[in-house]
Amino acid sequence: MPSALSYEKVSSQNSVKSDSRFGLYSDMASRFGTPFYLYDAEMLKRQANTLRSLLPADAKSRILYSFKSNPNPIVAGQLKNYGCRADLTSPGEIEAAREAGFDFGSALYGGPGKSEEELVFAISEGIRYFSIESIHDLSALREASVKSGQPVKALLRINPEEAPKAKLAMSGVASQFGFEEIDLHESGDEIMSKAGDSVSVVGIHIYWGTQIGEAEALMACFEKTVQIAEEISEKLGFPLEVLNLGGGFPWPYATKGEGSDLSSLKDGLARLQAGAGSAKSAEWWFESGRFLSASSGTLVARVMEVKKSKDREFLILDTGIHHLGGMSGLGRIPRFSIDLEVPPSRRSNEEMQVEVVGQLCTPLDCIGRRIKLPKVEPGDLVAVPNTGAYGPTASVLGFLSRPTPVEILHRGGDVISSNRLRGGHEMFQPNHHHPPHATR
Ligand SMILES: Cc1ncc(COP(=O)(O)O)c(C=O)c1O
Structure with a gap:
């Protein structure tokens, strides 16, 4: 019986060698899709x-x-x-x-x-x-x-x-x-x-x-x-x-x-x-928690659209508060700011200032305000560092029923394991005694 806190294995276990981090991200993106958490x-x-x-x-x-x-x-x-x-x-x-x-x-x-x-x-x-x-x-x-x-x-x-x-x-x-x-x-x-x-x-x-x-x-x-x-x-x-x-x-x-x-x-x-x-x-x-796990993780997402509205520009990614920083999205903790790394080929581009938003139908779905970065284009990968702690499970995962991000563990570019949290509903019978533990 699946539960909200169980993981399913994601297949694809070839070994990957890559010279640069973005090379590695793009290898992973072609094998697993985006967005994903990559743990080192x-x-x-x-x-x-x-x-x-x-x-x-x-x-x-x-x-x-x-x-x-x-x-x-x-x-x-x-x-x-x-x-x-x-x-x-x-x-x-x-x-x-x-x-x-x-x-x-x-x-x-x-x-x-x-x-x-x-x-x-x-x-x-x-x-x-x-x-x-x-x-x-x-x-x-x-x-x-x-x-x-x-x-x-x-x-x-x-x-x-x-x-x-x-x-x-x-x-x-x-x-x-x-x-x-x-x-x-x-x-x-x-x-x-x-x-x-x-x-x-x-x-x-x-x-x-x-x-x-x-x-x-x-x-x-x-x-x-x-x-x-x-x-x-x-x-x-x-x-x-x-x-x-x-x-x-x-x-x-x-x-x-x-x-x-x-x-x-x-x-x-x-x-x-x-x-x-x-x-x-x-x-x-x-x-x-965070001292041990945060630095291992990078959230890699794809730019879906760059859009102007009034005096502001919006960078729409295929990730958001359902994968990262959900608790701040709900206004329970002060809104945080993120660093967004861009591919090497974009680093000499002129700078833009954007609101970094996701695909959810709410203005709360914003993971960075007034973020300055070199100009990127739809289709580019971007990466948020130090996201190995308080990522998916601290987010509003079920909101808008988007898929949960794949999570991949690697060492030196070789994939050790990958999975993702299960989402969706399961049947629940009245008067049925459910054990206190999640079933995996
Ligand atoms: C009792 C307790 N222990 C450990 C932790 C982990 O904290 P951190 O991830 O900052 O190390 C928390 C976080 O709130 C906590 O409440």
Whole structure:
């Protein structure tokens, strides 16, 4: 039974060698059509190795790959090969992780509003660590664990009282994520009593936010995390076996470049770990999505039309907010800007300024405003860099029922695998009990 979050294989497995990136894009376009996401396996390896090199070796550090950034098993499977564990938040992500070959014993399952049914499913798949966001969540985990006859471990996710820096939107402000720090201080015993005998509370999880711009701000978050984790675990009387310091490691979104220099994290984290109290003997876990997956991806699309309207020019592509940046298309996050790479043969053309739009029948379908680029023509390929994270699955894929983009993993131009998300409707019978997991 197909589901919105399942992938179908796309055939065509010849090897491709190409001298230039646009040569490669045009080879791929002739074999797979446009638009497509092209993922570079070498970049996934590079990012996993770079992140690992920054983390304190003495802390048995672990990198958890956040599937929400890109759950495609062909991408996640590479990160598994390079030593990442799984950070999962839905039954569909569990299925993607299974397909990618992840070990579930070392995976973490989190997110707000978990149902008991999905927790039973996660336990049946072998997941043992859960990030717990509220008393209600802890009670649901206990019930699921008792029903499954399987003891499990919980990390208490905390929404701290104050952010160490302004503008960290997901913590220190009102949100649906985590226990209020103050509630853990004031009602810790009541909260711990909900764990019962089958759930052991073994750690703390704090995620301060995404795209934390610089190493200094990240360090401030990690320092605060250690302080809060030590205080709360002592107060509530549980051993700090696992300290999930979250992440927020930055990477550009749909624009060129590599983000800020994070190399100073290496010494900073080593110092923090060496000087820690009870957190010193914990395993330090870090979660990352975009830092690991963004740079591997390029969205390649075709120019369908260049059109003038009043005082503006519109570049109409065969991609849009149904493939990229859908959440910003809905106005939920500030509109982003993109870089658009053009074929080498166009690079000396005079410049034009365009609104980059797609084929959907809404003015919201705009992925770049007032973008300057050398003149291109209908039929040309264009490429959006750093789109390996928060691409198709963070978009309004079903809107206007256009096909989903093909996703291709390559190494050095050789196609390793290709697939695409299934779209469309499936039959759904009344009173039929559907399992919480997507079926693949
Ligand atoms: C709890 C949690 N962990 C990890 C991530 C991944 O963030 P990023 O892709 O910026 O690394 C997010 C993103 O929102 C998150 O909410």
